Amino acid sequence: MKFTQIWAESFRAMLANPMRTMLTMLGIIIGIASVVLMLAVGDGIKAFINKQLAVLGSNLVLVQADSRKAVGARLKTGTVQTMTLDDAAAINRLPSVSGAAPMLTTFSQISFGNDNTNNQVQGTTPVAFRIRNLRLAKGIALSDEDVATAARVAVLGKKVAEQLFYKADPINQRIRIDNQSFQVIGVLDNEGQSFDAGDIGEVVMVPISTARVTLVRTPTPRSVQYIIAQSKTTEGLNEMVADISDLIRDRHRIRADDQDDFRVVNFGEFAKSGEAIATGLSIALGFVGAISLVVGGIGIMNIMLVSVTERTREIGIRMAIGARPADVLWQFLIEAVSICLVSGIIGITLSAALAAAITSTGKFDLTIGVKAVMIATIFSCAIGVFFGFYPARRASKLQPVECLRHE
């Protein structure tokens, strides 16, 4: 018998008992839908993590002094080398670096009127705004001129602004940081965890020069606590780390056989581990979906076995009029695969609808990927073949006489 005919026969058999076919399909539909959704949730989490990381700027590294490693001659002279403004400027000039910002941070009391709060204050330069992806909800960012003149200006994190000013406009208001007067020039729009200062919404940013004269005491007039630098490309991140190491070793006159007196913390690695966690989660969720698929598959096998028994007489009639064992095998196999394929399509549609519904709430972005759809389709066919084969083979092995005697 021709293949198209066998397909037609299989669909006829499915339609002949629509209630049972639907119930059988339900197992697979739920299985496929959960696999697709779980994969989508996994991707969603991955995207969410990436978004969180992107909030704080991507491809960033942090360079800081590491005195534990500073051994040998340099220690004996008593000079602990820290990072300096000049190191930052030199890093900034590296071709692989898109920007480098020196940082001086401290924990200070911020007050306005009778309200006060304790927050991290970061002294930095305008470059930090660019490489950390900081956007302003109101006002303006720090400028090079602010840094040059050690202007007493501050940009408030979103939450700090809310705490001190409620709904009022903070711009141009004067606040006190450790009892020094600062003028608010901007409010940040960003939210989320930063790698160096907790919630970026709870940070106050001031020019680094102002921080040095008013808030932070430094060992030398040009030293900074750390430098953040951004590479031009993700691929160039490791290369940039190497460039920075070479540069600082050179600037700090570290001999070839001595260790670094600084360290470069690569946040790209953190991003990678975040991604690894998300991938692990995707796999775990996919596994949960796969289990429900297997359960659905066993349901198919069960129904197909019932169907073979029920249709034994039909098989006998078909064999009497010329069906070869292979024809019978294919008929039942294709029936199982068809059930799975149709269920797969329904399952994918269902999960797409669910994903759209969840996305429309705005809480979480769920997109059904081509990959998920392909995996689900292949999986549903495989389930059909795997669980349909045994009943189908059993049907094809039956003897015509015995089938015809069957009631």
Added chain:
Amino acid sequence: MTTPSSNTLVKLTGVRKSYFSGKVETPVLHGIDFTMQPGDFVAIMGQSGSGKSTLMNILGCLDTPTSGEHQLDGHTVNKLSRAELAGLRNRTLGFVFQSFNLLKRMSVLDNVALPLLYANVPRAKARERARAQLAKVGLTDYANRQPNQLSGGQQQRVAIARALVADPPLILADEPTGNLDTRTSTDIMNALTELNRDRGQSIILVTHEPDIAAYAKRLVRLKDGLVLYDGPVREGLAQLQRDTQDNAAQETAQGAPA
């Protein structure tokens, strides 16, 4: 001796058949020899349990003899694989069963076309030929109905159309009128007789009723798995009648003293 004359359609040589339940053997056919030329019309009669259906299943390649040789249309059936047997049945045999055995959930037309589909005839062509065959049994108007919407006689005519659609050399009918009333049985038998007379269609038919057997040319009587009579139908039926009368007389004689 071993090769049948090219003209022989069916040849059974020393066919025995036993059923086994566990190790217990129940012999049913005790060595049947049977030869049939094309164009013959054979009626098989015998008491219930004499092995008629068992023999028909072997003739139909639906079951295999325990021993003995079975030749069909030039093939030694014993030597064929299951797939080859399916092909042989498809090309050589048409079945008409007592219980019609039409496929439910499939239109009358598709039922009739099915043997052609298994012979790889394209669907459109198969349906066309099925329609023509349905016309011959007078059921054109019922082509798109489901089998269970037809009367018993109509269903049996559909079954005959299905048996004939692929133009097989031999029709096997096991009690085709067993579930039908006398009027309808007459219709069915007329149809089969016409086929045999006009087209030389070979037919083997199992029946309990002498009236039905009378349509055939030749009679084979089975008793306890052996051939009791094989010859022209007229003489065979006359002998059958005598036997039945003898039996009846014996029973009366035995019953009289009591």
